[in-house]
Amino acid sequence: MEAYSRAGFPYGAAEIFSLMQHMGFEPCSAFWTFLLQRSLNRQWLEKTNYIVFGLGDSGYHKYNFVAKKLDKRLADLGGTIILERGLGDDQHSSGYEGSLDPWMSSLWTMLYNKNPKFFPKGLNIFVSDMKIIGQPKVEITYLDSNAVHSQPSTQIDLKLLEKDIVRCRTMLSAKKSNDKSKPDYFLKLVKNQPITRASYDKDVRHLEFEPLLSTDDNLSQCLVEASLFQFPSTLRRLFATMLIFCEPGNVRKLWDDYYDSLSEDYRKQYGCVERVQNMVLIDIRVFLESMSKKLSDYDLPNVSSHIDLQSRGYREVQEEYSINVEYEDLHAPDSLNLDQKFAYDEIMRHVDENIPGVFFIDGPGGTGNTFLYKALLANIRVRGLIALATTTSGVAANNMPRGRTAHSRFGIPPNLDNNSMCNITKQSGKAQLLREAKVIIWDEAAMAKRQAVEAVDRTMQDITDEKLSFGGKIMVMGGDFIQVLPVVRRGTRAQIVDSSLQMSPLWASVKRLRLNINMRAVNDPWFSDFLLRVGDGKEETLDESFIRIPDNMSISYTDKTNSVDALIDAIFPSLQSNGVGSKFIISRAILSTKTESVDEINNKLIERFYGE
Numbered sequence: 354m355e356a357y358s359r360a361g362f363p364y365g366a367a368e369i370f371s372l373m374q375h376m377g378f379e380p381c382s383a384f385w386t387f388l389l390q391r392s393l394n395r396q397w398l399e400k401t402n403y404i405v406f407g408l409g410d411s412g413y414h415k416y417n418f419v420a421k422k423l424d425k426r427l428a429d430l431g432g433t434i435i436l437e438r439g440l441g442d443d444q445h446s447s448g449y450e451g452s453l454d455p456w457m458s459s460l461w462t463m464l465y466n467k468n469p470k471f472f473p474k475g476l477n478i479f480v481s482d483m484k485i486i487g488q489p490k491v492e493i494t495y496l497d498s499n500a501v502h503s504q505p506s507t508q509i510d511l512k513l514l515e516k517d518i519v520r521c522r523t524m525l526s527a528k529k530s531n532d533k534s535k536p537d538y539f540l541k542l543v544k545n546q547p548i549t550r551a552s553y554d555k556d557v558r559h560l561e562f563e564p565l566l567s568t569d570d571n572l573s574q575c576l577v578e579a580s581l582f583q584f585p586s587t588l589r590r591l592f593a594t595m596l597i598f599c600e601p602g603n604v605r606k607l608w609d610d611y612y613d614s615l616s617e618d619y620r621k622q623y624g625c626v627e628r629v630q631n632m633v634l635i636d637i638r639v640f641l642e643s644m645s646k647k648l649s650d651y652d653l654p655n656v657s658s659h660i661d662l663q664s665r666g667y668r669e670v671q672e673e674y675s676i677n678v679e680y681e682d683l684h685a686p687d688s689l690n691l692d693q694k695f696a697y698d699e700i701m702r703h704v705d706e707n708i709p710g711v712f713f714i715d716g717p718g719g720t721g722n723t724f725l726y727k728a729l730l731a732n733i734r735v736r737g738l739i740a741l742a743t744t745t746s747g748v749a750a751n752n753m754p755r756g757r758t759a760h761s762r763f764g765i766p767p768n769l770d771n772n773s774m775c776n777i778t779k780q781s782g783k784a785q786l787l788r789e790a791k792v793i794i795w796d797e798a799a800m801a802k803r804q805a806v807e808a809v810d811r812t813m814q815d816i817t818d819e820k821l822s823f824g825g826k827i828m829v830m831g832g833d834f835i836q837v838l839p840v841v842r843r844g845t846r847a848q849i850v851d852s853s854l855q856m857s858p859l860w861a862s863v864k865r866l867r868l869n870i871n872m873r874a875v876n877d878p879w880f881s882d883f884l885l886r887v888g889d890g891k892e893e894t895l896d897e898s899f900i901r902i903p904d905n906m907s908i909s910y911t912d913k914t915n916s917v918d919a920l921i922d923a924i925f926p927s928l929q930s931n932g933v934g935s936k937f938i939i940s941r942a943i944l945s946t947k948t949e950s951v952d953e954i955n956n957k958l959i960e961r962f963y964g965e
């Protein structure tokens with residue numbers, strides 16, 4: 354329980370609680386169980402400052418109730434709220450960021466007023482890259498500069514160079530090259546100065562790097578090679594990276610020499626020369642601005658203002674255009690299995706030939722749906738197109754880069770009927786984003802009610818003014834009908850079946866792509882065979898509706914207390930010693946159908962932590 358002890362609430366420090374709430378399900382239940390203990394009194398958080406920001410949706414009856422409840426409890430325990438509670442609302446036209454942004458500004462101002470030393474460079478800081486302080490975000494390996502080849506010569510080197518420079522600058526998590534013969538980073542360390550006292554428990558340093566590439570000739574050669582292998586959108590990002598980090602002497606010459614490669618995709622799509630140039634410049638501007646630079650800092654043509662590029666002004670759209678794709682995902686198509694490859698090629702054909710289509714990737718658990726989505730997202734995004742990643746559940750949304758729940762992405766109303774529309778106004782950034790999207794991925798669509806999918810279909814047709822399914826987008830749904838069906842509260846079997854996507858009129862026009870090869874089975878073939886037999890209805894049944902859980906998968910029942918203890922031992926063996934690592938805790942879970950059993954098991958687990 355170290356994590357929740359009073360020591361976790363240091364005197365005078367601000368605790369940041371950012372919450373996600375889901376109806377009837379409160380995250381971090383162990384935390385709640387702890388916080389709601391009767392033994393805690395009003396003195397417990399005395400002299401402790403706290404702030405709360407909730408993520409919610411005012412379409413729900415209990416709007417942001419977790420945040421409100423937490424605020425009340427912390428106040429009851431003697432804590433002092435030092436900034437007005439922030440409540441994010443997904444219904445806001447800019448999503449929860451609509452209230453998060455002003456709230457963050459007040460937070461920084463408040464902290465600055467409390468102690469300006471928190472901000473050595475003043476308040477003018479770039480908010481979105483701020484991460485939780487405490488863990489190192491970059492890893493630095495010292496290499497002998499004489500042993501480093503100064504010039505990357507293959508496309509792989511180039512890609513790494515660009516990624517690593519960006520990572521170093523933005524302090525994103527570090528990642529090493531797999532190629533052991535190459536240095537990890539093509540950067541020269543030019544400053545390494547400790548800025549904390551030697552006695553301090555953290556070693557904070559001021560590091561400055563210089564790319565080993567420096568002259569315009571090198572940059573030029575780099576762009577020649579890159580233009581042979583890379584998509585124009587990647588080139589534009591590389592170009593911006595070079596402007597910032599390599600400080601070319603003659604920017605305009607580089608621009609003129611490589612403009613054809615930088616604009617190749619837009620030139621194919623649009624006839625207007627000025628528009629194409631604007632689009633290239635605006636992409637570069639987005640990258641530059643994400644690194645706190647301006648287009649006007651460089652000798653580049655101006656963006657002509659009379660060309661309508663309004664959509665680029667929407668934050669939602671800009672964010673999607675500036676997603677950095679992962680190198681592994683970009684190259685994942687090389688390792689797809691036959692089924693995945695077939696699905697990938699078919700969808701990418703629609704993308705490249707601009708053909709609308711509605712697909713359903715039918716993949717039982719472990720057949721690599723997520724792996725395929727990541728390959729698709731990366732390869733569509735790198736073409737400079739928008740591919741939106743959505744899922745029915747919040748948990749799965751985290752598995753995809755920039756994944757969001759379909760519910761929040763489309764503004765699906767909580768109470769659905771056969772004519773529901775989503776809560777999106779045609780003028781909003783959300784609507785513009787959907788209009789510009791080339792592909793929409795919706796994972797776990799089998800778990801969504803058909804009425805939700807139909808509402809999205811109707812809304813897409815409305816905002817795009819296109820009478821085609823989903824407004825003519827390439828829609829890639831996925832999931833597994835033999836896993837969880839939509840939840841219909843107190844619904845009869847017939848009502849549950851009726852709410853399934855397969856019952857929707859849309860289903861007839863869906864092209865099904867089946868994944869059969871179980872990639873997880875490599876590690877546990879017996880279990881995946883068993884799952885498939887159950888799903889296909891081939892496992893032997895008792896009384897036609899029960900299957901027998903094999904002995905090696907169950908804990909035999911003796912009496913309630915002992916059986917629950919045995920279950921905890923099996924799932925969380927040696928909790929005292931293993932429980933210190935977060936990886937151990939988050940890689941396993943005990944599920945239960947009733948909240949009271951959850952509380953009971955939680956309490957037992959907490960007691961074990963407290964134990965000897």
Ligand SMILES: Cc1cc2nc3c(=O)[nH]c(=O)nc-3n(C[C@H](O)[C@H](O)[C@H](O)COP(=O)(O)O)c2cc1C
Pocket residue numbers: 373374375376377408409410411413414415416417418441442443449747750757758760761762
């Ligand atoms: C199943 C489910 C239940 C939810 N229940 C509530 C709720 O009771 N109150 C509320 O304010 N928001 C509720 N929300 C909305 C989320 O808190 C909100 O969408 C939040 O911004 C999470 O962001 P995300 O959907 O982008 O992941 C719920 C969302 C889901 C998917």
Ligand SMILES: Nc1ncnc2c1ncn2[C@@H]1O[C@H](COP(=O)(O)OP(=O)(O)OP(=O)(O)O)[C@@H](O)[C@H]1O
Pocket residue numbers: 688689690693716717718719720721722723724725872873
């Ligand atoms: N073509 C592939 N090459 C290598 N590994 C793969 C491939 N496809 C999938 N995998 C791996 O197999 C495992 C299962 O894949 P993934 O998570 O994509 O499956 P899924 O169908 O989304 O599963 P679930 O629905 O159960 O979450 C993952 O560890 C993934 O990295």
